[in-house]
Amino acid sequence: MIEAVISQIRTTWHVLLHTFTKAETVQYPEEMPYLAPRYRGRIVLTRDPDGVERCVACNLCSVACPVDCIALQKTEDEEGRWYPEFFRINFSRCIMCGFCEEACPTYSIQLTPDFEMAEYDRQNMVYEKEHLLIDGQGKYPGYSFYRVAGKAIGGKDKGEAENENPPVDVHSLLP
Amino acid sequence: MSVPTQLLIIFGTLFGAIGGASVLIWFERRLLGVWQDRKGPNRVGPLGIGIVVADMIKMFAKEDWVPPFSDKFVFIFAPTAVMMAMLLGFAVVPFAPSIHVIDLNIALLFFLGMTSLAVYSVLLGGLASNNKYALLGGLRAAAQMVSYEVFMGLSLMGVVMMTGSFSLVDIVEAQEERGWFVISQFLGFFVFIVAGLAESHRLPFDLPEAEHELVAGFHTEYSGMKFGMFMVGEYLGVLLISGMIVTIFFGGWLGPAFLPPIVWFFLKSSAFICFFVLMRAAIPRPRYDQLMSLGWKIMLPLTLINLMVTGAVLLWM
Numbered sequence: 001m002i003e004a005v006i007s008q009i010r011t012t013w014h015v016l017l018h019t020f021t022k023a024e025t026v027q028y029p030e031e032m033p034y035l036a037p038r039y040r041g042r043i044v045l046t047r048d049p050d051g052v053e054r055c056v057a058c059n060l061c062s063v064a065c066p067v068d069c070i071a072l073q074k075t076e077d078e079e080g081r082w083y084p085e086f087f088r089i090n091f092s093r094c095i096m097c098g099f100c101e102e103a104c105p106t107y108s109i110q111l112t113p114d115f116e117m118a119e120y121d122r123q124n125m126v127y128e129k130e131h132l133l134i135d136g137q138g139k140y141p142g143y144s145f146y147r148v149a150g151k152a153i154g155g156k157d158k159g160e161a162e163n164e165n166p167p168v169d170v171h172s173l174l175p
Numbered sequence: 176m177s178v179p180t181q182l183l184i185i186f187g188t189l190f191g192a193i194g195g196a197s198v199l200i201w202f203e204r205r206l207l208g209v210w211q212d213r214k215g216p217n218r219v220g221p222l223g224i225g226i227v228v229a230d231m232i233k234m235f236a237k238e239d240w241v242p243p244f245s246d247k248f249v250f251i252f253a254p255t256a257v258m259m260a261m262l263l264g265f266a267v268v269p270f271a272p273s274i275h276v277i278d279l280n281i282a283l284l285f286f287l288g289m290t291s292l293a294v295y296s297v298l299l300g301g302l303a304s305n306n307k308y309a310l311l312g313g314l315r316a317a318a319q320m321v322s323y324e325v326f327m328g329l330s331l332m333g334v335v336m337m338t339g340s341f342s343l344v345d346i347v348e349a350q351e352e353r354g355w356f357v358i359s360q361f362l363g364f365f366v367f368i369v370a371g372l373a374e375s376h377r378l379p380f381d382l383p384e385a386e387h388e389l390v391a392g393f394h395t396e397y398s399g400m401k402f403g404m405f406m407v408g409e410y411l412g413v414l415l416i417s418g419m420i421v422t423i424f425f426g427g428w429l430g431p432a433f434l435p436p437i438v439w440f441f442l443k444s445s446a447f448i449c450f451f452v453l454m455r456a457a458i459p460r461p462r463y464d465q466l467m468s469l470g471w472k473i474m475l476p477l478t479l480i481n482l483m484v485t486g487a488v489l490l491w492m
Contacts, residue, residue, distance in 0.1 A: 008457075012457040015453065023209075023214050024213060
């Protein structure tokens with residue numbers, strides 16, 4: 001009983017001491033909180049150093065997405081590059097989990113430290129490719145999938161990628 | 176005293192009390208913010224004091240719904256009862272030597288009677304709502320307030336014995352020579368402050384409304400200004416109990432002469448209002464049976480011991 005009373009008085013005293021501590025509040029619209037570069041916010045599609053979109057329409061992000069908010073359709077240009085015909089993210093469903101970013105083999109889809117996406121109309125929460133695509137390279141500058149991948153496209157044949165040996169001539173016995 | 180001054184004091188007390196209670200809406204939130212390391216309301220007006228007006232507009236604009244299953248007359252009467260009882264209680268509070276609405280020779284009993292009448296408000300509100308949560312809240316309120324009233328009254332009897340009067344003005348004047356009663360009647364003060372908390376059903380003794388278990392307790396069915404009356408009534412209770420603690424145990428208007436007596440009264444009262452808010456910020460709500468056993472098994476014996484010791488000392492002196 002006495003212990004309980006002392007405990008209550010101790011609590012009250014400690015709460016009273018908080019008169020002299022500073023408020024933790026961040027006055028949001030006037031005072032922006034610091035968001036780390038790896039903060040998981042609005043999703044963007046990045047471009048490679050040549051300014052071509054990185055996405056190869058492999059659909060891995062769409063498969064990884066736990067809420068099925070990503071929809072895309074693969075198509076191919078005349079050089080043999082794959083790219084999405086449309087790329088659509090429904091942000092009213094998106095839970096900003098970042099699984100799509102982890103699944104992406106080309107560093108194309110990335111999450112950014114921006115969360116101010118409020119809209120009056122729900123339809124406006126559906127972002128098309130033109131809204132998602134940015135001009136920069138995002139968090140991985142200098143990376144270009146087609147430069148390091150073995151796939152032949154126009155202007156780059158098999159064996160011409162970075163760190164790639166010429167293809168082995170299977171008809172020759174020489175080492 | 177002339178009639179105009181009398182009227183001025185009456186209306187001053189009335190509007191001062193209601194105004195004080197509404198400012199308390201803002202003050203409490205700010206102070207809770209300070210103690211919980213956040214800002215509290217700070218958007219409307221300087222330091223956010225405009226929230227009082229915003230809150231009032233909100234209350235008046237809300238749908239004032241009387242449930243069709245309720246006992247209509249009692250339902251509407253209940254919130255007014257608490258306001259009436261609490262405001263009548265202010266009539267006997269002496270703010271300064273000659274600033275009081277009336278100096279009754281039974282002022283203390285009048286105050287206790289008025290706080291007892293406030294029980295009816297909570298009880299009838301809970302009963303007339305015809306809702307099980309409200310009924311449970313009203314039930315708890317009735318049991319809690321009736322049992323805490325017993326030793327709330329008894330805790331003051333030591334002071335009455337030492338003063339030899341029920342008049343609050345006499346009690347304050349007696350403290351001029353005897354020193355503040357908080358020293359000689361410390362047990363009485365301790366019990367009174369706990370009982371006062373329970374009587375105004377503020378946290379930590381807000382079991383009648385216990386929002387985590389009873390939705391909102393006795394005022395579950397109330398909305399709009401009817402709910403507002405309950406809220407203002409609660410704040411009026413805080414003001415009244417703070418004023419009474421100061422009057423009875425902390426020498427009322429007495430204080431060094433560099434400030435006028437009324438300022439001393441308000442300064443001391445504000446300290447106790449802060450204390451009420453601190454209790455809300457710090458102490459968790461006890462269980463219902465713990466509350467009752469605290470009342471009957473600890474507080475009541477403490478009061479009786481206080482009463483006996485005071486009586487014995489007075490006889491021996």
